[in-house]
Amino acid sequence: MMGVEFLEIIDLDDARRITGELFSELYSQGTESVDILDADGRVLADDIESPVDLPPFDRASRDGYAVRAADTFGADEENPATLRCIETVEAGSVPSLEVAEGLCTRISTGAPVPEGADAVVMVEYTWEEVDRVYIQRPAYPSQHIAARGSDIRAGNVLLRTGTVLSPDKIAALSAAGITRVNVISKPSVCVISTGNELIEPSGQLEPGKIFDSNSAGLSSALKEAGCSVKHGGIVRDDYGELRDAILRGLEEADMVITSGGTSAGAGDILSEVLDELGRVVIHGISIKPGKPTIVGVVDDKIVVGLPGFPVSALIVFMSLIEPFIRKLSGRKASSGHVKTLKLAERLHSSRGRVHYALVMVDGDYARPIFKDSGAVAALAGADGYIEVPKNVEIINEGEEVEVVLFENR
Structure with missing residues (x-):
């Protein structure tokens, strides 16, 4: 036939x-709703608002001691400020005592800051004997404290429509307690x-x-x-x-x-x-x-x-x-993965037809691959291609060309 x-x-x-x-x-x-455990690579169909403040409480960003900054003013290695330690607060636990004048709380990174404290002194600038803590450097208010909502406030947009959900974005959703999202089908x-x-x-x-x-x-x-x-x-x-x-x-x-x-x-x-x-x-x-x-x-x-x-x-x-x-x-x-390079060799094209020419990237140069469209080696060696307009017959060596890259497109 x-x-x-x-x-x-x-x-x-x-x-x-x-x-x-x-x-x-x-x-x-x-659109469809998916569990975030199955959402890798999916595209958000809606803006995602955080349902909670992040962090959800004032938390320590260093291991050390939660103090009242005023109690440490003027402290140095020769004349350290002396405070009494009243409790230890680990990440995941809740402080039970308020830090009053002359007192401090031993605290771990990520733990809630106790009432009364307005700074954290890094453990490297202290030493402790029994229940006494010696502070060798003065602290300033809010030092090494991540305030509640300083990352994002409840109701604020965490991720925008059209965001591709990569591991970092999925981790952010999980941190906000979000388990399902609407994505584009x-x-x-x-x-x-x-x-x-x-x-x-x-x-x-x-x-x-x-x-x-x-x-x-x-x-x-x-x-x-x-x-x-x-x-x-x-x-x-x-x-x-x-x-x-x-x-x-x-x-x-x-x-x-x-x-x-x-x-x-x-x-x-x-x-x-x-x-x-x-x-x-x-x-x-x-x-x-x-x-x-x-x-x-x-x-x-x-x-x-x-x-x-x-x-x-x-x-x-x-x-x-x-x-x-x-x-x-x-x-x-x-189209964002396009590179402007110089042509390494003269290229002839068929006038009257748009011509796609495979190229290898060689530093700042695009080197044409002169093989027919059935050649597997052409694909194996190609880094991308250039689109030659239909009214162009010759692109000379050294002319700049736009290369559409195959990798990381």
Whole structure:
């Protein structure tokens, strides 16, 4: 069977506009409540106010003695102030006696400061004999005391909407006694790889076969963008099998992303399947690599057909699809991980098409990787890519370029 022809090839800007309109039309952010023990990496859907003052009481920030600062004025090593110790307060316990004139309390870091005391003298500047404590340095009011609410007051915002919950943020929530939070729901995406030549990486490599790399690569990129991933497995270039796999994916997930089966060659039948099940909105984008990319809609859900070559699949995903998925999942755009570098070698581009060129970062230079989009070594050695505008044919050595980094995106 001869393959279908491309629809009208469109510019990348038009493809981004159309794709963005589809996401806005078909999807909206959802929210859910989760236990903070399961909240790592999730995005807050609401501002979080502290239900308590932090710290919840005046507490010592050093080991030493809680004193009245006035009782220590003028103290030095030659003429130490002499106070009587009336009790010991450890972290987790509560003082029972008030510190009056001439008295002090032995206190541990984190323990509540007793009534009457307004300073803590570090143990290093004291010595003790029986119940007498000798203070060698004067204290000032509030010294080494974290006042109640000095960190945050009850009712004040602790974390803002859109915050990604990392370990430090989760610790802060726990410190305020918060155990559940509202977060933005993760979009679910089913990933399918197509091609008679593909086998699972765990399988035995045979003549004419290659390992499927797109499932793992795209799944990783989707998780980083805030999605949950469903695995649709490998599907042969068979109309019925692909149709059934897409329908299963649409039942399980909010979106389906396939790789392979998008060009206008024999055996590439994704466009025909989408025509039957729904509609093809984009088939062909003026970019290199990635021209045969397909975007369709089935049952009010987006189905994306990425090229089969790993370089093409990942770059088209990151440049065309990922920004809208990040917005849906509440994640910030990855554009912050862009580095301005000088081009290490002259680069030729195809005029009339946006060209994505893989590069290695070498100090202050971006070194182009001159391999085709099917070369696995190109991905292994790449640190990022540059987007060459469609009206640029040559970028000369030494010119500054914007490199979108793969790592820490």
